[in-house]
Amino acid sequence: MRQKLVAGNWKMNGSRASIKELLDGIKKGIGDVVNSEVAVCAPAIYIGEVESQLSGTPVAWGAQNLSTEASGAFTGEIAASMINDFNCKYVLVGHSERRTLYGEGDAVVAKKYAVARAAGLKPVLCIGETLDERESGVTEQVCARQIQAVIELEGVDALADGVIAYEPVWAIGTGKTASPEQAQEVHAFIRRILADQDAGVAEKVQILYGGSMNAANAAELLAQPDIDGGLIGGASLKAEDFLTICRAAG
Numbered sequence: 001m002r003q004k005l006v007a008g009n010w011k012m013n014g015s016r017a018s019i020k021e022l023l024d025g026i027k028k029g030i031g032d033v034v035n036s037e038v039a040v041c042a043p044a045i046y047i048g049e050v051e052s053q054l055s056g057t058p059v060a061w062g063a064q065n066l067s068t069e070a071s072g073a074f075t076g077e078i079a080a081s082m083i084n085d086f087n088c089k090y091v092l093v094g095h096s097e098r099r100t101l102y103g104e105g106d107a108v109v110a111k112k113y114a115v116a117r118a119a120g121l122k123p124v125l126c127i128g129e130t131l132d133e134r135e136s137g138v139t140e141q142v143c144a145r146q147i148q149a150v151i152e153l154e155g156v157d158a159l160a161d162g163v164i165a166y167e168p169v170w171a172i173g174t175g176k177t178a179s180p181e182q183a184q185e186v187h188a189f190i191r192r193i194l195a196d197q198d199a200g201v202a203e204k205v206q207i208l209y210g211g212s213m214n215a216a217n218a219a220e221l222l223a224q225p226d227i228d229g230g231l232i233g234g235a236s237l238k239a240e241d242f243l244t245i246c247r248a249a250g
């Protein structure tokens, strides 16, 4: 049985005060979430504070992006070693906002996956189709291509060291969630194409759903056999909503 993982992606939200309040709320309620892993991915500048507030709790933390480079003259960038320095467990790679707003293509995302993995971080590879792509019937091709870029660079084994997050772009921040059936269909497809290359990796890898998952719809989504957790944006900014999703994961 794969363990479920519920990860919050705070995106560019919060302040020192609001993050403290949010984490206090999560820490207070997390005691009764026993079986699932829980993590929050914070804006980089707050990761040190998140570390000091979450050390010794069952909640892990992570970053939202990293550089492809190890160190040097890359103003504004953050290296995998720095993320590691703050004991992050996870780092998101290839979030659709990075792909669409900052021009990260499959090759850059694959490199980030490789760099994160080499540093001992667990990369969360975000994939998913746009509305246009879904309507043109190429959802599977898009997801397969985004995954294949990592496999070509690192081999299929590399996926066993990370997590995949299927986040249909049309469902992100729109309140339009994929139905449990729609999501399950893509998750099963992802597992099938991995199984074609390595059955062990396919069985092991956690595939999270992301895109308007909230306290009201999480249970149904998380009950699907190939949905191993959630990557939560908006609803991860409210302790009670986030905890409800964590409890729904079991």
Ligand code: 13P
Binding pocket: 009, 095, 167, 171, 172, 173, 174, 175, 210, 211, 212, 213, 231, 232, 233, 234, 235
């Ligand atoms: P929302 O939950 O706000 O739709 O965001 C999903 C997401 O992008 C998580 O990475």
